[in-house]
Amino acid sequence: MLRSNGYEQLLGSNSNNEFKLSVSAVNTNGCANKGTLKLCVGSSKNFNKNAQEFKVGSKPEAKEYNFSYNNAHRSSNVIALYNRKSFWAEDQQIGKAEIPLDNFDPNSPCTREIQLGENGPKVVLHATRNENF
Template sequence: MFTKNSYEPLMPCNNMNMFKITVTSLPTNNFDGKCFIYVGPAKNKRSHVFEFESGKRSQSNQFEFSYTDPKRSSICLTMVNRKSFWSDDRKLGETELLISDFSTAKPEVKEIQLSNNGPKVLIRTQRVEMY
């Protein structure tokens, strides 16, 4: 449809590609205090946190992120241990996952090792692309 010599699209261009990630299984090592897993893009991963304590059953949390280019987008997983409220965080492991490594056909379950000798976590992911 044309209005005032310009094209007006019939539908708005909405490129909302979604990446959903759920941390389902955590290491059962005996850590002192609480552990945190930060999930998200490298620039603002601290705004998405998953907290758990050693020896206690933790609930899985699902995080959703939007992206435009799967080859240039990534998600960081960082696990830290905090022994007390006043102590500094001790990084246990970190890894970066490219969005393009995950399939759009079906949800995937992967075991990810954080750093070289870091703990392993089990994640469930789903990548949804809108065209």
């Protein structure tokens, strides 16, 4: 089923096409100077399930996220960065970007610097999109 913006959500393990993604660096561009950040990666419906926290000024944990998809031209991945607030306050979104999978070359590793929103933080992504037909 297509979403209103024309992209399909990433699917579970019923596809042979794999998309592997890791985030190696976060530059907040002055959006957050202290505290804890929360990085979320995944499809538009469940990117909050793949969240990790780290301190401002440090690198996120080296973690590879694995997704399956059917059509790279109609699938996307969401990356969002939040300034983590205390348990009773809602986290403040610093930046968010939806990235189509066809932005990454098939069957070869790619590294991209992505800006999360206009004037938002930048993240360095390492991704591999494996197509198996």
